[in-house]
Structures are given as C-alpha cells and as structure tokens.
Amino acid sequence: MTETVPRPTLEAVAARAGVSRATVSRVVNGADGVTEPLAERVRRAVEELGYVPNQAARSLVTNRHDAVAVVAAEPESRVFADPFFARQLRGISRELTAHDNQLVLLLTEGRHDHARVARYLAGGHVDGALVFSLHLDDPLPGLIQRAGVPVVFGGRPGWSGGGNDVVYVDSDNRGGARDAVRHLLGLGRDRVAHITGALDQTSAVDRLDGYRDAMAGAGPRLVAEGDFTLAGGERAMRELLENHPGLDAVFAANDLTAAGALRVLREHGRRVPDDVAVVGFDDMLPFAEQTEPPLTTVRQDIEEMGRLMARLLLRGLDRTAAARGTADGSPSGVICPTTLVRRASA
C-alpha cells in the first residue's frame, strides 16, 4: 500500500491565497459571490498545494456526488468488444466531463453480479445511472429501480415495470426500418424480404414493426429470423432463398446480418443490386463501406445518443434538486432520428 501523505487543508489553501476559509469554500464548491481575481488566486493555491476538497463534507451541503454510473447488462469482455457501446460511452464521457461529473463505469462478469451493482448504486456513491440493458428478460432494470437512484436507459427497455416514468433514449428503429423498406419499394422491388435481429431485443422488434408498416398493401411479407450476427444472416438468407426464390430485395436488421446475406446471395449467383437489392441498419464504419458491394444502410448517431442520455439525467437531477418530487412532465422516451445512407447495394 502507498503511504498516506498528509492532505493539504482548506486552511492551508486560505493562507496561501491570502483569503478567508469561507472564500476558499465558496470557490471550491462553485458558489457565487467571489470576484474573479480572488477566485483565480484561490484556484492557483488549490493547484499549487494539490488540495483535494473533502467530498463527503461537500456532499452533505450539495446532496450531490457529481458522479454518474454507467451500467451495461453485458459481461465486461463483451462491453469492451462492442463498437456501439464504445461510441455511446464517448458521447456520455464528453457530456459528463463538460459538467464536471465523474463517469463511473460499473463492470461485471455476468448476471450473478447484478445484485452487487444494485448495492453499489444504492450505497450513495453516485447521483444517478445510465443503464444499457438490451434483453427483454433482464432482471437488471428491476434491481436498479429498487436501488432508488434516478436512471436513464439506453434503448427502449423491454421490461415494463416502471410504467410511464421510465426515461430512455433510443434510435427511431421503427421509422428507420420504414425508410429502408420504402427505399426498396421505390426502386420498383415488390418482393421485399426481411431478416430480423434477435427478437428478445426491442430494437429488433421495432425494426420488424417498421418493415410491417411499410409493407402494408405493398406485397407479401417474407420474414426470416436472424440474430444480429453474420452467421445468423447467412442462415436466414439461405432459408429465404429456399422458401421464396423470387425475392428481389432484402432489408436486414443490421449491417452484420446484411453482410451474411450478401455472402449467400453471391454463392447463389444473385447479383447485388441487379437481382436482389440489400439494405442494412446501423452504418457501422468502416465495416458498412467495405462489404462487397458497399452497403446502403440506415445510420444512427450513436455518440449523440450517449450525449443525450447524460444530458437528460443531469437535467433531471437539477430539477430534483430544485424542487423534489416534481419530476412529472419528463419525456418518457427521446427518439433520435435516423438517416438512410445510399451506397451500391440498393
């Protein structure tokens, strides 16, 4: 263990800056009423002495820790391998940092660790949590809600325990899917198939609904179930070609699924887009540009979604601090628009 060096005190900072303890305290806690030259002197003394304010004492006054937890329901190894999560986290990190809030990422090895995460959240270490929980049967959201901290979810939670008071940020999965299918119909295709994502995730359910919306009255519904993986896309594409050899377009639930479909279409001698047009979802870069042919797909602004989640949580915390109990009127879901990105595949 490292030996503890004596921490410089508030008094030492006051002496160095030649001001009163109260002035140092006001500057350190971000209160008003100190002139800028004086505040600057205090900040310099804080820096020179390496003063660390007593967070516990400060929390007693402000009732805030200036820290926000990020919790992913996936195991640590998957969290670190997921390019989406990395991008969302970037948006979250930037927004929290801009408000001088500490990002506290709580990692786990699996579901059996979720009770411990809930204990940590309930223990008064953070002001709120940003939670990513993708699967419909996940117990994490319920556990976290019982921990009694304000939460904003990333993606519409499938779990319905929270009623209207659940706040989340999501892409317009349904609208984006509608755009994709309408684009294919607009190209004159009339046998448009859909390969779904993993249907235990709300994003997959919403994209399937978008496909159904757009296909109403426009042609037969040709659906095969995928799972958001490349191998799942290959499997589903084979199934579709067997059952519906006349199909002339495919809307795949994500870019990986589309890449699997492209591979199987090539194996079967179908030209893309001439024989079969293909659209993906996500615009996962550089992946979506490197498929053969490059993929037309639906783009979501992942980093902005992360930023929005953080902003909503911080805004809610301010409101709670200003007038406890008047959280009504919160939006229950904030839906971010998507954009169709045209490349060669459709």
Next chain:
Amino acid sequence: MTETVPRPTLEAVAARAGVSRATVSRVVNGADGVTEPLAERVRRAVEELGYVPNQAARSLVTNRHDAVAVVAAEPESRVFADPFFARQLRGISRELTAHDNQLVLLLTEGRHDHARVARYLAGGHVDGALVFSLHLDDPLPGLIQRAGVPVVFGGRPGWSGGGNDVVYVDSDNRGGARDAVRHLLGLGRDRVAHITGALDQTSAVDRLDGYRDAMAGAGPRLVAEGDFTLAGGERAMRELLENHPGLDAVFAANDLTAAGALRVLREHGRRVPDDVAVVGFDDMLPFAEQTEPPLTTVRQDIEEMGRLMARLLLRGLDRTAAARGTADGSPSGVICPTTLVRRASA
C-alpha cells in the same frame, strides 16, 4: 426519472424466510454462525423479494465498500482502443468478481479531469484503487496518493514521490529485453541494434537497460529512438540503416515498432532473418503472428498481471482491516516473468 419503488426491508426478508432479523443480517453480511439450510432459505427470500442490503449501514459495520476503482491516466477514447488495457482489465475484473468486489472504472477525457478523479477516490466510494499511469511526468499518481486510498500501480511508476511504499505489478521488461538480445547474440549476430520505445515511459527505459546489459562486451551499442508506434519504428530503422549499414539484427521495443522495422528492411532489400534478424516485445496477438515474416518476440502475461494487481490490493486491504498500520513488509514491486516466443523473424 424512474419512480422509486419501495425497497423491501430486512424485516420483510426475515418474515419471508421465517427467521430473525439478526439471522438475515448475518447471512447478508457474510458472517459465520448460520447453518447452511437456514442460510439457503434466507438467500432464496432475498432473491424472491429483490432485497438490496443497505450498503451505507453495512459499510459502517465493515468499514468496507467492497468496491475497487480502476484509473487509467489516458483519455477514455484511448483506454477503449488499447488492447493491453482491455486484457489487464479482464484479469482485474475476474479477480475482483471472485471476491465479490465491484469494479469501478473511472474514465476521464484528459489530465484536467484528474483532480476530479482524486476527489472521487477521497470521497469514500471505494476501498482502494488500481492505477495505470505510464508517463514519467504524470501528476495523477501524486494526486491519488494525496487522496489517501490504498493503491497498487500497473507498471513501475516513474514518479518517485512514494518512496519504498509504492506497490506495483510489472513485467520483467529488463530481463525480457536481455533474453531477446542474448537470443540474437546466440544466433551469431554481432551488430545488434535496438529501437527504443517512448523514453518517458519506464517500460521503454527498462527495455533499453536490458539491451545495454546484454550488449556489455558483446559488440557496439547501436541505438535509435522510437516511440512504440509503427511509424516510429520505420523512422528509427531508416536512421539505423543509414548510420550502421552493417547491422545484422534488431531488437525492437515492441511489436508495432518491429513491424515498422520489417517494412523498411523489406524496402531496402534486406532479407529477414537471413540478413537481419528481428525480435519484438509484447506478443500482441494476432498481430505478432501476422507480420511478414511472423515475429519472434517477448511475451508478457497481461491478464495475469491484472489479476495480480487486484489480488495484492485486496490482500493489503484485509491486512489493514486486521491490524491497521502494519503494512510494512509489503513487496514494493511484483515482477512477472516474460517468455521468448520463437517464430520466423529471428
């Protein structure tokens, strides 16, 4: 904000399990003296009700939060892109989870956020910290030491403020470098050059020292400064070929540097290993297997180092709890052995 559902109480769990409050408390806090069938009944009731123990009350008793912070001195975006950090974190996560401790990863956007990290550590939210700080001029270790929490460092800290009481886990960078150079000498090479890493990092300094050890009396020291990047390796290799065209071997400070050297040697028509033998450091997979030719290199067990860091910290915490103030006798550094992995390049 999500609405707060009333939290199930200790009393509710006791009623459900048909036991006393004291029994529930003992089971929840991991104390002895409860028979296994009774403990099992309590655990089932805890699960069924979704009971979350009051962490604050528990901390008062045990003086522990069962949470350990991981702090990297690098910005969030670089932390997530670094394959080493991901592997070290995996080791840490597994070890902490095995001891039911929560991994709390504190992310930042840059150096200006380090004071906030120190505040969080000082605020009584974690029992200790595992700190990765690679650069000699980094203020983070000092800030963290002032925060007064037990710390184990990943890699030998360049900063010397902590005296002998600094605990760290590192690879045997110097010994591994010696092995690499001795291997080249053992192949009969007598003009062995070294491309260094970024010399503001202790690992680069230690590897250079290992090269010097092995070259003592064995031939001229041919050194060019690199920076652990591929481009740096290319630059340094060009410089070496210009100044010492007769060189017949290169020990590069890491695998990326070695890949840059291989590229420049190929450009200059030097065959590897026939004309020039090359050894790297790290065994970064699959990268080190995919160079042309595949790279002979020095392997470190990154995941095990992470596990060791966590183990040392937890052991120190137990010792502190058992007898406060008797932390003497701690090892100051734990050095993990390296292995030379032979492939085609040397």
